[in-house]
Amino acid sequence: MRGLGRVLTFVLIATCIARSCSAVSELPDGYPESERRKTSLTTHWKFYLGDPEGNYYRSDVDDANWEQVSIPHTLKLTDINLDGCDDDKTQLTFHRIVGWYRRTINVSDNASKVFLEFEGAHQVTDLWVNGEHVGQHAIGGYTPFHFDITNFVRSGDNSITLRVDNRRREDTPPDPGPFDYVKFSGLYRDVFLTETGPLHVTFPWEDFFAGVMITTPTVDPLHGNATISVRTSVRNESVHAKECGVLTWIIDAEGMVVLRLWDTEHIAPGMDRTFNQCGGIEEGLRLWSCEDPYLYRVNTTIFDGDRVVDCVENPLGVRSVTLSKEDGVLLNGKPIELLGANRHQHYAFIGDAVPDSLHFKDVLQLKQQGMNIVRTAHYPQDNALLDACDRLGILVYEEPPTWIGIGNDAWFDNLERAARRMVRNHRNHPSVIIWGAGINHRGAVPRMHYAIKQEDPTRWTASNSAEWTGVQNSGVTDLFTNMDYDGIDDWTRNEFLLAMEGIATPENIALYSSDPMRLGLIHWTAHAYYTFHPTKHPGSRMRSGLMDGFRTKGIPEDATSGPPVAMRIVADMEGRELIADGSDIVMAFTSFVDQEGNTVPATDLDVHYSLIGPASIVGDGVIDGANPAPVSRGAAPVMIRTGLSAGEITIRAECPGFDPVETKVTSGPFNADWIAVNARPIYDLQRVRVDIGEKGQLVQFGWRPWFGENDQPASIALDFLSGVAVELKTGSDEGVTRWLGEMNVKGFHGFVMGEGVCVIDPEGFELVFSGLPPGRYALTTFHHAPVSNTNSMDPNRERLRTLNIHQIPVAKTVSVSAKSNSTNTEMTSGKVLPETGPGTATVHFDVEDTDPVSVHLRDDNGVRGVWLNGFELQEVR
Missing domain, CATH: 2.60.120.430 (Galactose-binding lectin)
Incomplete structure (x- = not known):
């Protein structure tokens, strides 16, 4: 079966199947139709706050009066002052609550395996299906997990209930604290119903060999060629042995197949088999860089004999990253100065419950400001953020969920599990170049470094040091990453330094630009974030930030602008769409201008917003400062959340003494078929x-x-x-x-x-x-x-x-x-x-x-x- 003729036969079979099925399933040209279904469970959740010991998982529970919500969802909205809570950095009370979520899911008649897949939930999640307890996830709130619900469901409608518990625990990092950021709550990342046949690719976070892992053992930027290695783990959950074929397509940005890899293996019942495939792009190679973030796709199609049964895709960006004492960081053989910002996932009012579109907007703003790296302080972040960094050309330094504190043995076990899941989940993103392998401020942790290196030997690990930790354990990791707020000049000169935190003043930027041993400067922070640290602004628990918690950059104070005479309104739709899924959000801003049209930086005026169309204002009537909205950094922000119906939305801003202003946005329909939404054409042209x-x-x-x-x-x-x-x-x-x-x-x-x-x-x-x-x-x-x-x-x-x-x-x-x-x-x-x-x-x-x-x-x-x-x-x- 390994002969060339056999390979071409299966290539043709796959192509023919894909082309013939696409017309039926409305998948794009050439995309294989398989037994895998992935349905976004964004809409139609019922939500109840509190009562952690309740029996709301029972099938006969009356949830008619529960709140109807979409996810991402936080258990409770908060104002910018954290509702006046006076917790310290261990966050003893704030959002230490429990929420219940219920929903009906529809399982296909022919589904052999059924899973619920979670990108993240704070922080301990219990699942019941049709009244039966399936299991609990308690590793932490920042990494993905799934439940196999095959034996708990029937074809047709099924009831699922989640208890999402954010109470403090001694064994779940970043608890028990302290930490300088707020750990919010809720079902705050995407959830999917995933169905497969008995022969399927495993979830990448399951174990060391699970899922699909893509590496590029050699990349030659000079001659334009690269070796591509793809490791795929397939599970046979049938009662019969299977002759399994794996066809891996490397697909360019135009949808053209540039490399085909084919292999077959015998898989016994109940067993996994890992396929190792290796080939190369020998000409016409496009490299991924910050200036040209060219992405290939790796399509993995699974055959049961000559029948397509599963299909998954992953990104591929081909790039080389090396270090030189003469030139610092070399990306594809060219020196690059790392300049970026730390990013907390917090948004005003909604905390961590950020829709994918706003994750993308954050990365786009950083790109527009000339940055090329982001550190995900201090925890793994949403898949959408990594996708955006891949697409826009922003490098990533990602780290597990900690701050300073260290817990008990069970805590360390969960931290290691979270770190491994972080790597397994995001290892195929070309934007990631550094994994944090320390505990913030404390520095490098050998256990974390070795665990991450075992999972991914292709990337650097970083020490997460603070200035007072010195160099005593910086060498455990690949990079000495330190906080540089006051200028670090007593570190070992034969060691590279990356300022993982600092202030991007012109003087600091010049210092790092002139010294190749100082690899770069990552500003603290991109956006104001929620914290129980003391802040400089009375009435606000949002701290630091090149932009505020609404992503307003702000304008310099100006004693030359005149008094305000008119308003201007804009909805930030640049580079994105708006989807009517009940959770998507678009930011709108109203500013005041003087007679010359100059923005007035500061004013004590408030803006009242109203809407016409299928949308609502986040926090309207619930959160102080949501509506009317005060001017902050030169603009009054408002968060517009879509409803479940698509259509035109008119946003109207009013303030006494000024003519009202309006702007319009249009939301598009929501498609829950995650595969159809994300699939792109494949042209396997011979x-x-x-x-x-x-x-x-x-x-x-x-x-x-x-x-x-x-x-x-x-x-x-x-x-x-x-x-x-x-x-x-x-x-x-x-x-x-x-x-x-x-x-x-x-x-x-x-x-x-x-x-x-x-x-x-x-x-x-x-x-x-x-x-x-x-x-x-x-x-x-x-x-x-x-x-x-x-x-x-x-x-x-x-x-x-x-x-x-x-x-x-x-x-x-x-x-x-x-x-x-x-x-x-x-x-x-x-x-x-x-x-x-x-x-x-x-x-x-x-x-x-x-x-x-x-x-x-x-x-x-x-x-x-x-x-x-x-x-x-x-x-x-």
Whole structure:
């Protein structure tokens, strides 16, 4: 089954299945239809606050009067003063409450395995299905988990109940504290109903080998090639052994398959099997960088025999990251100055319950401010944040959930589990370059470093040091990452320093920019965050931040702006859509301007907001400062949450003494089919490459040989698509063909260009293709006149002297035409290929019937030899 023909057969099967099923399932072109279903459970939750010992999991519970909510959801909204709570940094009382969530889920008739998948919930989660207790997750609130509910559900409607418990625990980091951020509550990240067949890819956080892990063992930015290694774990939960096939597609940003990996294994009942596949992108490689965050996709399709049964996708960004004492951090071989910010996931009013769109907006704002790195202080953050960093080109330093405190043995066990889950969940994101392997302020923790290195040996670990921890344990990790608020000058000069916290003043930036041993500066913080630290602003528990908790950047104070005379309103829809799922949020801001149109930075005016359309104002009538909203940093913010119906939303701002202003936004419909929402086209277009020459030539790896003899009929049968025959015909009876097996031309694809066929004919010659199925094709021909670069080791040396093929006068320009399509190219020559490569010509043609297709090649200016070294034929869209 490992033979080339078998591989191509399965490739064609997968392509045909994908194309035929896409029309039925409304998946995009080429995306495989499988038994996997992933449904977003964002909407239609019932919520009840309190009563931790209640029996609300019972099927007969009357929840008619419970609040209807969508997730992400916090147990309780809070004002910017944390509702006046005076907790210290152990957070003894604030949000130390319990919430109950109930919902109906619909299980498919043919689902073999059924899971509930959680991206995160604060902080201990119990699940009941149809009144039966399924299990408890108690590792912590910042990493993903799932429950297998197969044995608790039936086809059709089922009742699920969650108790989400945020009470303080001694064994669940970052509890028992202290910590300088607030740990909010609730079902605050996405939840999914995932259904699969019995043969399926495992969840990545399950164990060391689970899920899909993608690495790039070698990346060569200079020559543009990379090795891609993909490890996939498949579980067989049927009662029968399975012959499992794994087809891995590497897909470029245009949807084109650039690499196929195929393997099969026998999997016994109830067992897992890990597939290890390795290949490479050898030409046309696009690197991922901060300036050009080019993303490939890795599509993993699972076969049960010849039937597609599962399909998952992961991102791939190909990049190399190294260190140099002369240049600091090198990204793809080029020095890069790391300048960024720390990011807490808090938003005003909603705490941690941030929709995906606002995670993206945070990253976009950092990018727009010229930053290239973010540290996820002090816990793993939402998948949406990592996705945004991948897409926008922001590097990531991510760390497990701690601050200063250390708990008991069970606490350390859970911290290690959380760290491992963090790595397993986000290891395929190219944006991640550093894992935190310390406890904030305390510095490096050997146990964390070794656990993370075991999970991912391809990235750096960082010490999470504070200035007072010194260098005594910085060397345990790869990077000495320290807090630099006052200037660090007493650290070991043979060690790299990354300021994981600091203030990005011009002086500090200049200091780090001028010293390659100082790798970069990460500002504290990107946004104001909730804390029980003392703050500088009375009535606010939001601290620090280049932007406030509403993501208002603010404007400098100006004693030149005049009094306010008018209002301006804007809704921040840049780079995003608005989805009617009951949880998506768009920020709108109203500012006051003077007679000259300048924004007035400070005013004691409040703005009252009202809406027309399917939306609501977050905290309206519940939270002080939500509506009316005071001006902060030059603008009065409002948070607009969508309803469950799509449509136009009018946002109106009013203030006594000013004309009202309005702006409009439109929400789109919500689609709970997570696979359909995220799937993109796959074009697995077939390609064949042919290396032409005399028998005995060294064939280019990955190319098919075509051997010919002088002045004899020449043809080849290719296993391309359903089988294609190619014939070389001279244009007249006077035509002469000379086939060469020389092999010593230096340069890229030198084995192809070092030999070929030289045709001398006043009418040129033809390549005739028979058996091509209907479709559109591109033919690229290669034209280089090789010059002998032989030595005594070469078997063709004497033959070359006799034939003197290399002395035949050759055409300067080759004309290539197919049907009505024609082009020409300059023929290259010599012992060494030019840096720009050989002469190439590409023609496109359509096949509509069974007639052969002829491609004509000739000397564009006379009757000299035309060299054809090889060709590439491929399907095109």
